[in-house]
Amino acid sequence: MTDRAPARLPAPPYYAVVFTAVRTSGDNGYQETDDRLMELAADEPGFLGVDAARGADGLGITVTYWQDEQSIAAWRNHAEHALARKYGREHWYSSYALHVTKVERAYGFTRPEG
């Protein structure tokens, strides 16, 4: 039904940054900036992948995966990313939470063909 799948990742340990957010009304330039930021993040050293979903009730979850703390810090300090975070607090989000986590164990499943 779809060719989407969870991000493919190396064996732990690695890091996951869990961002959960409720948006304000309207787009206000969000989608274009989000697309641009995901392109920039994917070019960062230590970026491993991303999973994202937004439900009909307005809660969105974006999980980015990183090799180490240093790569998370470098992305946090990226000028365009910092600017977008500021703009996001002013315009895009009614509330959000960010959890910086270390992945200790991971498991995957893919349905056998047929």
Place this chain on the structure above:
Amino acid sequence: MTDRAPARLPAPPYYAVVFTAVRTSGDNGYQETDDRLMELAADEPGFLGVDAARGADGLGITVTYWQDEQSIAAWRNHAEHALARKYGREHWYSSYALHVTKVERAYGFTRPEG
């Protein structure tokens, strides 16, 4: 626009279990079981909260938050949960990934009133 908000959590450290999945076609009893499991999880010792979203492209993300490793292990061993995982591999999921993580830092934002 909505009264949804990210889960409210204590100060780190705590644990986050990140489950990302693509479903097969049809419900096949999924929604009823998912509702039931979320009720059971919320009654478990050490359960702190949950954030969940499923996008139009079929990828869903559920993040459950826990006090410690012991509470994650107890929920994993819950008989009804174990049965649902087996049924899920047979019927509900075309692929999934599970990341057991330790939350090291967390930040929140709530838009000021007005």
